[in-house]
Amino acid sequence: MPLPDTWIDLHRQLSANRPGRPVALGPRLEHPALVHRTLVVAGALRERGVTRVALYLEDAADLASALLGAWRAGAEVLLPADPQPRTRERLAGADTLWLDDLDGLEAAPLAPADLDPQACRLVLCTSGSSGEAKPIGKTLHQLATEVEALERLWGAGLGDATVLGSVAAQHIYGLLFRVLWPLCAGRPFLRRAQPFPEDLQRESRALGGAFAWVASPALLKRMGDNLDWPALRPLRRVFSSGGELPAEAAARLHERLGQWPTEIYGSSETGGIAWRQGETRWQPFAGVALGLDADGALHLTSPYLPPGHREQTADAAELDADGRFRLLGRLDRIVKLEEKRISLPMLERALAEHPWVAEARLGVVREGRASLGALLVPSDAGLHALRNQGRRALTETLRRHLAGHCEALALPRRWRLLAALPYTSQGKLPQAEVERILAAPRPLQGEPGEARDTDGEWQLRLQVPLDLAYFSGHFPHTPVLPGVVQVDWAQQLARRYLALPPRFAGLEVLKFQQLIRPGDTLVLSLRFDAERGKLHFAYRNGDAPCSSGRILLENAPDA
């Protein structure tokens, strides 16, 4: 399909003069006003000698102005992955002007001019597998090539639809679909992202005409039945990207809207790779050539990549003879939570920097909303904190520590405290094992490490698990092993080693002398006086007696 007459190339935006052409809504902005604002921003940046700007703008029209304006002024543009203080500091140190808004950027406008498609550069940031933010450079030419391909594929069907998005314009998908494509096509876009279904519906209906959604699985799989689905039929197309949309969510949308969502597979590194609509297999975009490496991971060359560059992904795939393919999951330790890419090694390193942490491994907990969980081996200081301030103080402190390194959604919600990480004999800890432990409930009992029988008296060596489930309910700030649990353990463990009558009949001479706390190593002595039906138990921590008593046991009464 050729591009329509209404198309304005991305590099010609500032030299085009189209009065009345809408650019953005909420509030409305027309093309001449956008051009003027952009040239003023360009003038202000030039006046200040800015060579690099980092943009974190919620208003998509401001983002368009800042991007084109910076390019007009000869500056490179960076889209940071997050607005964390640490990220800002790093960039400020690298002579980069950070813009959260365009307030105060006033100067005489630069003259309208075409932009140089090869010289204008955008740098996107994303998490690499090493955990460092990985900069990915794009030229204006690459971006323009991609939006032109999108228009050729879907432009005719969209017509004059207004573009609304639930995703931020900060990432490649939002930037291309919510901002640059509509800008070039002359379709108005809504300035602000609408992350909630009811807002998206209200804004869509208020337009009074056709519209298209730039959404993500985070939203689309959580659309409630409070929406007025028949009223949303002027929806011309629903785009989804950032992660795979579960098949049932796609089917539910189809049922409600009468159309399948259009899913885009791609990444910041590669740009768009493929799409699908109501199918499990993906269709590569025109000009994208795919292959697999020895591990079965997809690589590609593409018109959206520098010529001759082959980009290797970590996505396992299966290619079919007809050119379509299936995705089989990632091969590295990068996970995606709600379309946000998160490097587990980076967060593990950040956790290990805290003095309370000896070692940590992270995994994904897939119950309800997927979130991260941490296997944590506390240091001596961490153990001290656990024993004196409680589990929640420990985990909250570590969450706060991590908050400076990542977005809130990456903060672990589940913690399992361990004396040591369960490495295999080859020194490996498979991710599946990490996730199995995270999915399992917290322990209810310590496992005896060693059991010895001396003339009918058993001595069991026992470590009190750091993460015993009982520690949360009882004295949450100073976790201690409840007496009733001590008696219960004694009886249960004794049954492993001694033949005992089945019925519990009472307790005698219970003494609790010293508190038992997480991580304590205990010796439990057990002796059964069969004549009197009494199980004698005593817990010691080193030389210090902790507790002792007698459990009365009897046979079931004769029937």
Add this chain to the structure above:
Amino acid sequence: MSDLHLEIKNLIIEALGLEDMTPADLPSDLTLFGEGLGLDSVDALELGLAIQKRFGIKIDAEAKDTRTHFANVASLAAFVSAHQAA
């Protein structure tokens, strides 16, 4: 603490997998999103679904600013009561 406040607190803990929290850690006036408890927009989506399901109510898709009712437990409880009475 009223029963409804307690029920909403337990719903938040359960629906969002906040394993280490108890209702006592969640004062009714604690800001749930952003600062405060630190929940994000996906939690807001999840919580929206959970509230509608548990209490058999519908978030009005035509009213503006319905999400302001999600500011804290007290405002959620008021929202639920108003819709149940309606």
